Amino acid sequence: MAKIAGGCLCGAVRYTAEADTARAGVCHCRDCQKSTGSAFATVVMAPKEGVTFSGSLKTFSSVGGSGKPILRHFCPECGSSIAEEPGTRPGMVILNVGTFDDPAVAQPAVEIFRDHVLPWVQISGDIPRFAKTAG
Amino acid sequence: MGAMKLPLTGGCLCGALRYEITDAPSMAYTCHCTDCQHLTSSAFSLAITVADSAFRLVKGEPRRLQKIADSGRVVTRWVCPECGCWLTSGPQPGARRGQMIRRVRGGTLDDPSWLKPTAHFWTRSKQPWVTIPEGDQVFATQPDLDEFFEANRAR
Numbered sequence: 001m002a003k004i005a006g007g008c009l010c011g012a013v014r015y016t017a018e019a020d021t022a023r024a025g026v027c028h029c030r031d032c033q034k035s036t037g038s039a040f041a042t043v044v045m046a047p048k049e050g051v052t053f054s055g056s057l058k059t060f061s062s063v064g065g066s067g068k069p070i071l072r073h074f075c076p077e078c079g080s081s082i083a084e085e086p087g088t089r090p091g092m093v094i095l096n097v098g099t100f101d102d103p104a105v106a107q108p109a110v111e112i113f114r115d116h117v118l119p120w121v122q123i124s125g126d127i128p129r130f131a132k133t134a135g
Numbered sequence: 136m137g138a139m140k141l142p143l144t145g146g147c148l149c150g151a152l153r154y155e156i157t158d159a160p161s162m163a164y165t166c167h168c169t170d171c172q173h174l175t176s177s178a179f180s181l182a183i184t185v186a187d188s189a190f191r192l193v194k195g196e197p198r199r200l201q202k203i204a205d206s207g208r209v210v211t212r213w214v215c216p217e218c219g220c221w222l223t224s225g226p227q228p229g230a231r232r233g234q235m236i237r238r239v240r241g242g243t244l245d246d247p248s249w250l251k252p253t254a255h256f257w258t259r260s261k262q263p264w265v266t267i268p269e270g271d272q273v274f275a276t277q278p279d280l281d282e283f284f285e286a287n288r289a290r
Contacts (some may be wrong), residue, residue, distance in 0.1 A: 060217060
């Protein structure tokens with residue numbers, strides 16, 4: 001586990017967390033593409049008790065691909081999408097790597113929802129890759 | 136890869152904002168600058184450049200967030216007040232006199248499967264595990280964007 005510090009673009013929201021940054025996930029699902037406006041999301045799971053936020057977050061709740069709710073927390077001032085709480089993994093927070101102060105600490109260890117991958121995207125490394133979720 | 140079908144449609148994750156685009160985009164690119172990594176919370180941003188006259192917001196009212204970019208220009212971003220999703224820039228002057236363009240976030244398209252960026256900016260701060268397709272145009276920082284987009288629009 002490594003200590004992480006991060007925050008939104010405008011600085012209104014900051015956080016610290018402890019997470020296994022060597023086990024980042026790259027998710028190509030349509031919700032992640034829409035939410036990021038980019039090709040995929042890069043995320044790290046962290047136990048909720050080790051995550052501390054400062055500043056106000058706004059939360060958008062929807063039903064994820066699993067059929068369970070997912071809470072998506074973002075900065076209402078600059079829109080940066082910071083973290084999610086998945087109904088499938090109570091007690092865990094998903095941190096969005098692009099908001100880390102040093103995103104280079106995260107190393108993708110798995111790709112999921114490759115059934116929606118944009119064909120030009122290449123994630124390097126000898127890592128497992130799944131059409132939907134792992135297993 | 137699918138074929139592009141006009142009009143292009145898209146919107147934010149929660150559906151409060153919806154748009155349509157009636158002309159083919161002139162350019163698709165990624166930007167790996169650290170601001171784009173923060174805003175997308177991903178590894179890079181993905182954008183298409185479209186004529187502002189071809190873009191129409193068909194549902195909802197965005198928040199218009201302004202920031203002074205490193206270039207010194209004021210950049211406006213249209214963001215969903217409900218889900219935080221960044222949809223597009225505001226209209227901004229293009230390279231030619233009188234021309235207005237805007238940059239729409241590729242991932243917010245209902246069907247981005249046809250979308251293939253051909254230029255990649257700020258690769259100086261690219262994450263090492265992202266591989267850029269061979270043959271694409273790569274810039275360690277960024278070229279003069281107005282000139283670049285004008286030079287690359289004739290296809």
